[in-house]
Amino acid sequence: MVLVESPAKVILFGEHAVVYGYRAISMAIDLKTTCTVEESDTTIINLKDLKKRLEIPIEEILNLDVNEYGDFKYVLCAIKNTLLYLSSHKNLDLRDLRSFKLTLTSQIPISCGLGSSASATISTIRGISKFYGSYLNDDEVAKIGFGVEKEVQGKASATDTATITYKGLLEIERNNIKRIKGELKEFIKSCKFLICYCEERKKKTSELVNEVAKHKNKDEIFRKIGNIVEKSKITFNKNEFGKLMNMNHNLLKELGVSTLKLDEVVEIGKIYGYGAKLTGAGGGGCVIILVDEGKEDDLINELKERDVEYFECRMVY
Numbered sequence: 431m432v433l434v435e436s437p438a439k440v441i442l443f444g445e446h447a448v449v450y451g452y453r454a455i456s457m458a459i460d461l462k463t464t465c466t467v468e469e470s471d472t473t474i475i476n477l478k479d480l481k482k483r484l485e486i487p488i489e490e491i492l493n494l495d496v497n498e499y500g501d502f503k504y505v506l507c508a509i510k511n512t513l514l515y516l517s518s519h520k521n522l523d524l525r526d527l528r529s530f531k532l533t534l535t536s537q538i539p540i541s542c543g544l545g546s547s548a549s550a551t552i553s554t555i556r557g558i559s560k561f562y563g564s565y566l567n568d569d570e571v572a573k574i575g576f577g578v579e580k581e582v583q584g585k586a587s588a589t590d591t592a593t594i595t596y597k598g599l600l601e602i603e604r605n606n607i608k609r610i611k612g613e614l615k616e617f618i619k620s621c622k623f624l625i626c627y628c629e630e631r632k633k634k635t636s637e638l639v640n641e642v643a644k645h646k647n648k649d650e651i652f653r654k655i656g657n658i659v660e661k662s663k664i665t666f667n668k669n670e671f672g673k674l675m676n677m678n679h680n681l682l683k684e685l686g687v688s689t690l691k692l693d694e695v696v697e698i699g700k701i702y703g704y705g706a707k708l709t710g711a712g713g714g715g716c717v718i719i720l721v722d723e724g725k726e727d728d729l730i731n732e733l734k735e736r737d738v739e740y741f742e743c744r745m746v747y
């Protein structure tokens with residue numbers, strides 16, 4: 431049996447604008463998705479967290495329209511695109527495919543802005559390629575993963591799939607990936623972030639990205655977000671970094687992807703921390719707060735009082 435794991439991600443700056451080529455900063459965090467793939471008489475996809483199971487002839491996966499498959503679409507698209515890649519680059523014979531049972535479980539809250547779709551996608555790509563005895567390097571995995579998010583969502587950036595593939599801290603611009611090193615890395619490592627799970631998200635990332643595409647002032651807002659990301663790279667000061675997070679949040683609010691609950695938690699982050707913003711596609715889900723250690727106890731009390739779940743965000747390499 432093959433077993434692979436992938437982390438989650440958090441976007442520190444630049445979500446949505448990054449889909450249009452602007453810069454974003456993201457970090458892999460320690461919530462795991464686990465994918466197992468084992469021999470089976472028929473091909474079965476078992477999504478344990480969603481309590482969904484699908485039995486499907488393997489040949490059908492190669493030709494299906496993934497958008498007809500609801501919650502299975504990221505996983506099915508990842509299987510399809512991995513098999514096609516292995517066939518064109520690694521000598522896999524598509525006429526003679528072994529059936530498998532693929533099981534996915536995750537610690538990542540689904541549809542909350544922490545990249546559950548990308549983590550499910552990357553785990554599936556790694557699991558399937560390993561099951562068929564092929565080695566894919568990180569560049570190949572990230573490329574297939576980005577293709578899957580684009581195909582399923584219609585529009586996507588490489589941020590989530592790249593961060594979950596390469597891990598650590600990344601800067602993404604026009605879908606080019608750069609590892610963040612040096613002073614900026616050391617500064618971000620010295621920051622303590624809390625992730626607050628604020629509310630269930632009603633919409634999928636694909637819907638939010640498509641709504642943003644229709645926003646009249648999106649270009650101007652994206653430019654401003656782009657400028658904030660530039661500044662965040664040279665600040666090295668928690669007070670200023672926090673203020674930039676607040677400014678980024680206000681622009682996401684202008685873009686229409688915040689909610690009253692997210693705004694409320696961001697306000698708490700501003701008062702009891704250095705700053706805060708929603709993270710990921712928005713529309714609910716999570717807020718990230720830059721903790722001011724001097725006021726941490728008050729912050730925690732305030733979050734508890736309002737029944738907001740939180741956890742410390744730990745980077746994985």
Ligand SMILES: Nc1ncnc2c1ncn2[C@@H]1O[C@H](COP(=O)(O)OP(=O)(O)O)[C@@H](O)[C@H]1O
Nearest residue numbers: 501536540541542543544545546547550634635
């Ligand atoms: N644990 C999981 N098992 C199976 N599919 C998952 C899992 N987590 C996420 N997905 C897929 O990703 C979709 C959510 O993706 P998305 O809206 O982009 O949210 P997120 O912000 O968490 O990435 C789910 O509807 C499902 O298709």
Ligand SMILES: C[C@@](O)(CCOP(=O)(O)O)CC(=O)O
Nearest residue numbers: 446543545586587635710711
């Ligand atoms: C909104 C966006 O920038 C991030 C979406 O992240 P998530 O699916 O909400 O975890 C979309 C993308 O970069 O593809």
Ligand SMILES: [Mg+2]
Nearest residue numbers: 545547548635
């Ligand atoms: Mg997603």
